[in-house]
Amino acid sequence: xxxxxxxxxxxxxxxxxxxxxxxxxxxxxxxxxxxxxxxxxxxxxxxxxxxxxxxxxxxxxxxxxxxxxxxxxxxxxxxxxxxxxxxxxxxxxxxxxxxxxxxxxxxxxxxxxxxxxxxxxxxxxxxxxxxxxxxxxxxxxxxxxxxxxxxxxxxxxxxxxxxxxxxxxxxxxxxxxxxxxxxxxxxxxxxxxxxxxxxxxxxxxxxxxxxxxxxxxxxxxxxxxxxxxxxxxxxxxxxxxxxxxxxxxxxxxxxxxxxxxxxxxxxxxxxxxxxxxxxxxxxxxxxxxxxxxxxxxxxxxxxxxxxxxxxxxxxxxxxxxxxxxxxxxxxxxxxxxxxxxxxxxxxxxxxxxxxxxxxxxxxxxxxxxxxxxxxxxxxxxxxxxxxxxxxxxxxxxxxxxxxxxxxxxxxxxxxxxxxxxxxxxxxxxxxxxxxxxxxxx
Amino acid sequence: xxxxxxxxxxxxxxxxxxxxxxxxxxxxxxxxxxxxxxxxxxxxxxxxxxxxxxxxxxxxxxxxxxxxxxxxxxxxxxxxxxxxxxxxxxxxxxxxxxxxxxxxxxxxxxxxxxxxxxxxxxxxxxxxxxxxxxxxxxxxxxxxxxxxx
Numbered sequence: 001x002x003x004x005x006x007x008x009x010x011x012x013x014x015x016x017x018x019x020x021x022x023x024x025x026x027x028x029x030x031x032x033x034x035x036x037x038x039x040x041x042x043x044x045x046x047x048x049x050x051x052x053x054x055x056x057x058x059x060x061x062x063x064x065x066x067x068x069x070x071x072x073x074x075x076x077x078x079x080x081x082x083x084x085x086x087x088x089x090x091x092x093x094x095x096x097x098x099x100x101x102x103x104x105x106x107x108x109x110x111x112x113x114x115x116x117x118x119x120x121x122x123x124x125x126x127x128x129x130x131x132x133x134x135x136x137x138x139x140x141x142x143x144x145x146x147x148x149x150x151x152x153x154x155x156x157x158x159x160x161x162x163x164x165x166x167x168x169x170x171x172x173x174x175x176x177x178x179x180x181x182x183x184x185x186x187x188x189x190x191x192x193x194x195x196x197x198x199x200x201x202x203x204x205x206x207x208x209x210x211x212x213x214x215x216x217x218x219x220x221x222x223x224x225x226x227x228x229x230x231x232x233x234x235x236x237x238x239x240x241x242x243x244x245x246x247x248x249x250x251x252x253x254x255x256x257x258x259x260x261x262x263x264x265x266x267x268x269x270x271x272x273x274x275x276x277x278x279x280x281x282x283x284x285x286x287x288x289x290x291x292x293x294x295x296x297x298x299x300x301x302x303x304x305x306x307x308x309x310x311x312x313x314x315x316x317x318x319x320x321x322x323x324x325x326x327x328x329x330x331x332x333x334x335x336x337x338x339x340x341x342x343x344x345x346x347x348x349x350x351x352x353x354x355x356x357x358x359x360x361x362x363x364x365x366x367x368x369x370x371x372x373x374x375x376x377x378x379x380x381x382x383x384x385x386x387x388x389x390x391x392x393x394x395x396x397x398x399x400x401x402x403x404x405x406x407x408x409x410x411x412x413x414x415x416x417x418x419x420x421x422x423x424x425x426x427x428x429x430x431x432x433x434x435x436x437x438x439x440x441x
Numbered sequence: 442x443x444x445x446x447x448x449x450x451x452x453x454x455x456x457x458x459x460x461x462x463x464x465x466x467x468x469x470x471x472x473x474x475x476x477x478x479x480x481x482x483x484x485x486x487x488x489x490x491x492x493x494x495x496x497x498x499x500x501x502x503x504x505x506x507x508x509x510x511x512x513x514x515x516x517x518x519x520x521x522x523x524x525x526x527x528x529x530x531x532x533x534x535x536x537x538x539x540x541x542x543x544x545x546x547x548x549x550x551x552x553x554x555x556x557x558x559x560x561x562x563x564x565x566x567x568x569x570x571x572x573x574x575x576x577x578x579x580x581x582x583x584x585x586x587x588x589x590x
Contacts, residue, residue: 376511377485377509377510377511378485378510379485379487379509379510379512379571379574380448380510380511380512383444383447383448383568383571384444387443387444394485395484395485395486396485396486403486409486409488409508410485410486438444438448439448439453439456439511440453440457
């Protein structure tokens with residue numbers, strides 16, 4: 001299977017995206033072409049899950065029609081073909097994020113990736129205590145007195161696994177706070193990330209605030225402290241060019257379903273030298289070298305972390321999604337979505353009674369906006385927008401501590417992707433402007 | 442189904458003028474058996490703490506504190522108004538009936554003689570994502586009633 005990627009020079013030569021191009025892009029997404037409550041669907045919930053282009057749907061279908069077999073076993077024709085497309089998909093994703101092939105691990109989703117890292121780290125402590133595995137594991141083990149640092153803006157997926165790792169190891173969990181404008185308090189980060197810090201886990205871009213965090217600065221602080229860096233790239237990998245080696249993070253995770261692929265597939269990136277010594281999280285078939293009645297020896301990464309039959313068709317579909325994004329151009333997509341995000345925020349800010357979370361208009365943010373409507377609960381806002389065919393997310397967006405910090409329990413979030421037009425945003429703003437009157441707020 | 446069928450006038454009215462709202466400000470009648478229940482919908486953060494006071498086998502008072510969407514707040518208000526004066530058995534019966542209507546996906550219509558203003562929530566049954574909003578205070582009432590008995 002050929003790996004299609006657009007050379008950077010070609011992307012530069014392409015003009016900036018506009019509504020006309022987006023209308024053509026929309027033709028690739030069958031689900032967008034429907035009426036909801038009698039109105040054309042305006043899908044502004046891609047931050048939760050994105051839609052699939054035909055090339056992705058067809059890639060999965062083609063796999064089942066022509067190549068379906070278990071990978072890495074069996075000598076028959078289909079098994080060989082399935083293994084080839086599965087591993088080609090891994091190379092495509094490695095190229096997509098600037099990683100090496102063996103550093104690219106399939107997971108079910110970002111949540112599983114983060115659990116994998118946190119369990120591999122606590123297993124490192126168990127192994128080191130019994131002299132098992134590489135001598136370097138002792139350095140990776142967490143102990144009472146050690147600290148794990150996260151931020152106040154984390155999604156529960158990048159928070160709870162660290163709470164539980166702290167519980168298992170006796171380490172302490174610390175937070176980098178945010179300011180009222182939704183940025184990390186970098187003036188405090190230097191004091192929080194210190195010699196006791198063993199892990200620094202943070203999101204690249206906030207799923208609620210839209211803030212893009214200063215990765216280089218945070219990685220610099222972590223390096224000085226000798227801490228591992230875990231990057232939640234769920235809201236960045238689908239929307240902007242991601243270069244994990246350039247960012248110099250130790251681990252990064254993201255989910256396929258937020259980047260035009262099906263559910264059930266995600267990616268964990270880890271530095272080779274870490275992946276090769278870390279104990280596995282899930283164990284079983286496909287990840288071993290020798291098994292006796294007493295114990296087992298494990299393969300190096302990536303197989304070390306891929307126990308059991310893998311999500312083969314989803315991996316193939318995720319590669320097709322990455323190709324779709326690469327061909328459109330991540331820089332162009334990022335630029336387009338930035339424009340949509342700014343249009344949302346400046347529009348929302350001009351509506352009385354609306355409080356936008358995160359950076360104000362004109363400040364850097366990704367293409368999403370979460371907001372509170374004075375006197376109207378987010379669930380009612382979402383229902384009102386749905387009656388106009390507009391799909392948004394309501395609730396705490398899996399970030400309860402962040403909402404509590406902002407004095408809110410639930411907000412409404414509109415999140416754009418490459419298939420949203422400026423008209424979509426305007427329809428959304430027009431509907432939001434009618435919410436308070438309807439509910440007499 | 443139109444938005445106005447979901448957000449009926451009665452519901453919008455009750456979401457503003459919340460009958461029975463304010464636990465701290467309403468002491469339970471002296472000598473009454475009370476039960477209190479806290480219910481939370483983790484999906485949207487809707488929250489209700491509801492107290493039922495029973496005197497001589499009758500619901501003397503329903504008070505509650507809550508935060509949430511208009512459906513959940515209106516539902517608590519309507520319940521509070523409806524329940525007062527009912528016998529314990531009547532309230533249990535009303536809760537069962539309300540639950541049956543709400544879980545029917547629109548197939549069971551509400552009996553206005555039994556449910557009064559709560560019949561206005563019939564339309565909610567067609568919105569699967571909102572059924573819990575309407576149910577939360579009724580679940581709290583059922584739990585509180587069992588404690589008071």
